[in-house]
Amino acid sequence: MILNVHLIRKADDYALQRCEVAEVVEISHEDFNELKCNPLKDYSFITENKDKLEYENVSTVPCIMFIDGDGDDGILVDPQGYDYARYSAYISNARQLCRLGQYPSLDDYNRDMQSLVEHYVSEVLSEQKDGQAILSLSAVGDYYQSEYQGFLDHELFQNMMMERPEFETIEENCGDLFINVKARYLHNQMRELTQQEVDVMCAKHVLWLNDAGGERANFQNCYLNNLNIFGKDLSNSYCEGARFENCDMHSADFSNAEMESVRFNNCYMQDIFADRTNFIQADFIGCDISNSVVCDSILTSATMQNCDVDNTEITNCQLDSFKYPATDMNKAACVTGQTEEQTNSLNY
Known part of the structure; x- marks a missing residue:
């Protein structure tokens, strides 16, 4: 996982503010790079959106999230009525954060699937024999339905298991996953x-x-x-x-x-x-x-x-x-x- 962040050398503390993403605006990659390199310039996309912010809640700062049109990162801006990024913060993976913020049910589903995969990774590692294991997708589906009251997306589950670093290969045959565990996770x-x-x-x-x-x-x-x-x-x-x-x-x-x-x-x-x-x-x-x-x-x-x-x-x-x-x-x-x-x- 790669994050684009600004690391502070020997930081004394992290003074955080409570911010609300009131607007999500996707801008071109060129405009995003210009905003990233020159945040104190006036920008038309800030001018067009600054009046949408309502400063009523004194404990929360309303902001605009400008997302890179060709990427996933964003820049959170509180213009304070100005046409430039008077207050701003660079947010890595902003697109995904905004998506999860817009659809809380998707966030819940992600947590359920992550928990399910962690459960079966642990099971495979504990029950493998000579680095090999067989996992029944129908049994996984029954477990998911009983634990999370839903129906399992078998293809997504298989893809998530394949993306785990513990496994060398995973092949599906007749509803079973045949898993080979990497040697370094057996030691x-x-x-x-x-x-x-x-x-x-x-x-x-x-x-x-x-x-x-x-x-x-x-x-x-x-x-x-x-x-x-x-x-x-x-x-x-x-x-x-x-x-x-x-x-x-x-x-x-x-x-x-x-x-x-x-x-x-x-x-x-x-x-x-x-x-x-x-x-x-x-x-x-x-x-x-x-x-x-x-x-x-x-x-x-x-x-x-x-x-x-x-x-x-x-x-x-x-x-x-x-x-x-x-x-x-x-x-x-x-x-x-x-x-x-x-x-x-x-x-x-």
Whole structure:
């Protein structure tokens, strides 16, 4: 949301006056800019409207709201009988304020819809599973009718939900909304790891891999943001449902790791190695996976969206329902698949 305002440096207070918008006048964009830049000039549109003001209520100042014909902002003017803006204030989003002031019922409806959307955003975030949720529009309509005694505008509700920052995509099918929640709004329900925790976990994992004690790394349902995993050996680790965002994973080894439903968002993943790795329903969004090797792995229902795969080898992988929107697979060194039966015969 953008507001055009005049910020006062180190303001002592805000001396406010009670003003009534007695007249709303739309003027051309040129006239509005002239009034904004030169408020003390005489203007014909002030002359034509100043006599409509009645100064009877000593506690309220009657004013004219001049609205930009090509915009939403306005300038509130009390000319005090003069032809210039003797007293004035710049009002951001004046058009909407005047509209709501003219139709109080519209303001009530806006509050009801906002409350409804907030209710279902909270419900989706609390009930989602692996970042996905299904919402019945008929159930939403019944709830709206019982709470607000009206009939729901389903299209408006869907549009408002789509405009929420929490959601990646919303698709309507047969009266249901299929919602994908953005990963960064899931981490409050996940265990968020620090760099120190990751370093300790990886160190213990190396000991475990070498039969020298330690502990197998378990990143299941963890949230990792802006962490350094450069060159880490995550082979044979548990990572199902984890979320990696803005992480440096250059030269990491994911061989034989369980990566089902993992989401990699904007991660630096050059030169990674993944042999016999389970990437079922994994999402790679905006990642640099160039010069990497992914072989004999399962990429069923996985997605590589807007990724850099220059010189990457994806060989002998199960690729059923594998999607790569906005990713140029022609730049990969090679991409070859195998059947589910062949993949299942591998020892994972």
